Amino acid sequence: MHLSPSASLAVVSDPVFTAHSPSGFHPERPERLGAALRGLARVGAPRVYLPAREATLEELARVHHPAYLERLQARLAGRAGMLDGDTYFNAHSREAAWRAAGGACEVVDALLQARAPVGALLARPPGHHCLPDRAMGFCLLNNIAVAAAHARARGVPRVAIVDWDVHHGNGTQAIFERDPAVLFVSLHESPLYPGSGHVNELGAGDGLGRTINLPFQSGSDGRDYAQAFQEVVLPLVTAHRPELLLVSAGFDAHARDPLSSLKLDAGAFAWMASALRGALPAVPVGFFLEGGYDLTALEDSVAAALGALVDPTQAPALQGRNNHLVSAVARTLRRSLEPYWPGAL
């Protein structure tokens, strides 16, 4: 399956994703979904609309503990409150979270049935901080992990997840750190919430070498990400030979974002999307909205990144600037990963 400029785009979204809302101001707010949808509207590709149906217990229990799911449902039933210091819920949060996770499975099914080469879940709440047994960081269920596990249950032998949200995808890492079938690569600002994602976190057990963390210092920009992609991300994602690529697409590494101090722009997200397509031209790709808290940056970046996934020729050129800190991270990874990826880096 090779992409043409008219490649179609399978989309899941639903009004319930705006009904999950905080009682006062919170950066993870319903207006974010409108911004993402305005970005989607700027992408010139035929659409296939998929239902945002609720995830089943079987689908969720592949990555979450059944006791957590029971506890969460009971806690969310018709009330409003906080699950931790920054993770709120209201009377619509249960339905929104369950439909986001079910929509994640619909995206995977559409991709595996070749109904479209690119699929997008534009949903709230986001997911990548959610642990097997605990909500955190605005996340109630781990949508992208549910998607990856769904693909595995459908018989996909290898899945790659690239997480370019500015925060470490600690939940997704915790879920797959022992699973050699799922490559997890996170690029994130460090130090920053949630505090994990050190370069020496490489997975565990049979999954050793299949968790990759690339921390970036404050002020890093798209050229630094391009360098990391060229030196580490693209060679490993290619060597893993995934049959499905999933992107934890947060846009809070954008220079305008209030929650981080990285300096990416919309073109940098487009470049990363296009570079992944170029590395894996025949592999379907799922796009899962995570963070991104400046509405203008979010709209522009969703338009740019999704546009580049359906038509990689749209992305601007970007060259690494040979940042010595990025080179040091790449060198460390090259050394520590050699036993698991001989000759790949």
Ligand SMILES: [Zn+2]
């Ligand atoms: Zn984030």
